[in-house]
Amino acid sequence: MLSALLVMAGVAIVLGAILGFSAIKFRVEGNPLVDKIDAILPQTQCGQCGFPGCKPYATSIAGGESEINKCPPGGEEGIQKLAELLGVEPIPFGGDTEIKPKAVALIDEDNCIGCTLCIQACPVDAIVGAAKQMHTIVESECTGCELCVAPCPVDCISMPPIEEKITNWKWKYPVYSLARVN
């Protein structure tokens, strides 16, 4: 009886020690920061920041290799949120990108030949249409990433900026400088 207890307890202790040791020794460190940054980015996967998508850009920011001011669809608001998350000063747009007034794509429907090229380019499925049928933009879905402009063979897509009207006006996000508290 006693030897049975001792054997089982011994086995359990040895296994527990091995597992506990290997849990420390073989710990895998995921990077939760990348996911947090990725959640702020607009997920248009438009590539205007110079990275192949939002996740690579988030990884680059988390690694300290990129500035936070390269995402045009995110705009000033995105920079503000990223600055808040990372505890750095918000900085104006820079690099190869410039901030543009918020715009949605507009298809000149008289000229559209129904080639579906812009539908394939759209990262957020905001273009409806079928082959040899006229295409049109779902304005509420369009993020203004301009990816559909280049593929259009007849140049019928333009990006008119949205004018500020009484229907879409909203309070501006407050801009205040963050101070590190130590």
Place this chain on the structure above:
Amino acid sequence: MTEYLLILVATVFVNNIVMIKILGLCPFMGVSKKLETSIGMGAATTFVLTLASGASYLINEYLLGPELAYLTTLSFIVVIAGIVQFTEMVIQKTSPMLHQVLGIYLPLITTNCAVLGIPLLNVQAKHNFMESLFFGMGGAIGFTMVMVLFAGMRERLEGADVPVIFKGTAIGMITAGLMSLAFMGFSGLIK
């Protein structure tokens, strides 16, 4: 050397754990819907089963002995669970790619009765250490082979013209039965 080869052939073909001993049917039916997952499951099982056979032999021989023989099942389960957990940690660290492929199947092996069955059969057959290792490895290779063969068949069955009442798991069961019958033919291999 010939006897080890004999053990391998015997466990892979003649005494195949799934088809002849009817062990490990849960993953056999559950994870054989796609070829890739069955290969992943087979690889993980092979690794764990070989390790578990060796470890359980050592436990049985040096820790339990004849007077504590009633503890074999209990202690084997504890050891197998520990090995599976350890394997998962090591793989996650050394090869995240493989870890992603194996995914959920790795922890599932803990409850695979073939993994417990083979160490118990080892005890029953009074194998020595090397024989235990080869018995475990052979059993696992046989398991993997049958999984892959069966997964290939099930993928074809998806597109086959099966009567409605036999569709899905039912035809899978019938196929497994036929396969088991076919594997009995291997018993003529060794005289």
